[in-house]
Amino acid sequence: MRTAVVIGTGLVGTSAALALAGRGIQVHLVDHDPQSARTAAALGAGTDEAPEDRVDLAIIAVPPAHVASVLATAIRDGIARGYLDVASVKGGPRRELEALGLDLTPYIGTHPMAGKERSGPLAATADLFEGRPWVLTPTHDTDTEVLNLALELVALCRAVPVVMDADAHDRAVALVSHTPQLISSMVAARLEEADETAVRLCGQGIRDVTRIAASDPRMWVEILAANPGPVADVLAGLAADLDETVRALRGLQSEDDDRRREGTEGIEDVLRRGNAGRVRVPGKHGTAPTAYEMVSVLISDRPGELAGIFADAGRAGVNVEDVRIEHATGQQAGLVQLMVEPSAAPALSAALRERGWSIRQ
DSSP states (O other): OOEEEEEOOSHHHHHHHHHHHTTTOEEEEEOSSHHHHHHHHHTTSOBSSOOSSOEEEEEEOSOHHHHHHHHHHHHHHTOEEEEEEOOSOOHHHHHHHHHTTOOOTTEEEEEEOOOOSSOSGGGOOTTTTTTOEEEEEOOTTSOHHHHHHHHHHHHHTTOEEEEOOHHHHHHHHIIIIIHHHHHHHHHHHHHHTSOHHHHTTOOHHHHHHHGGGGSOHHHHHHHHHTSHHHHHHHHHHHHHHHHHHHHHHHHHHOSOHHHHHHHHHHHHHHHHHHHHHHTTSOOGGGSOOOOOEEEEEEEESSTTHHHHHHHHHHHTTOOOOEEEEEEOTTSSEEEEEEEEOGGGHHHHHHHHHHTTOEEEO
């Protein structure tokens, strides 16, 4: 690949363009909003000038509802040797293209599993896709050359290729991406009218659950409108669990011993099933999650504190596997939670205490 055109200069399109341009690919940027394309070009993602000749690859980075029409125009105009889209839904756009009677041998559907709460070209980064899965959904019609171009794009963006059936992909993202977005928004919505005293008690748990609720509603309406059936199926299962959980909690309020026992069993069941599902989420390097020991360190909110902790952990010969920060409400301080191998936790705690850090149990 030597040349590419990116149609749609939002977060994903501009990030892909930045990655390609940074590796010597001549990238042309197109957007229905010329200012967006100019912004992406100013960031170093390529040029907003139209290509003079046919390019090697056209990357369609528009909302799912517009993928088919934009792709159809690009294919009919013959602007590239190969075409792919990066929309988060794959089955619908493919069926729309088939209904148009187009030759789809030069096309492959793809979906990079990466994103942010922010959108637009100014949120883009060249490393957005590094180490992240990038789904490819070829069919028996997909030309080998196009599949190779898609694999080259994934490699240039330093992502990890994953080949799937389009409809299987849509069911998967309904479970692991689209439903969590809705659940996060629903939980966050409970905070809108909550008492200020309750909001001031917000800790890391509520921050974790509601983080993605900050996403752009307009973008998510378009995504969910393209995948409503699979998302509704997952939500129906959740609704059944919620009904059972509500009944269990009501049982715990009862004065009847049998109802309280049933309530306890019901709550324990959903929590245990949650444990069983959580252990299937891939951990570090894509492996099964490891049960790390947590070492909590009290730090002040000033420059150099985090660097100091990591440096002292390194001097102690301990590898920090993961890290979280829990901020103290209304104070210039917080807890840094260092995740380490269980065997390393005592040594790390002792070493940090010797260097003056305040360890919290």
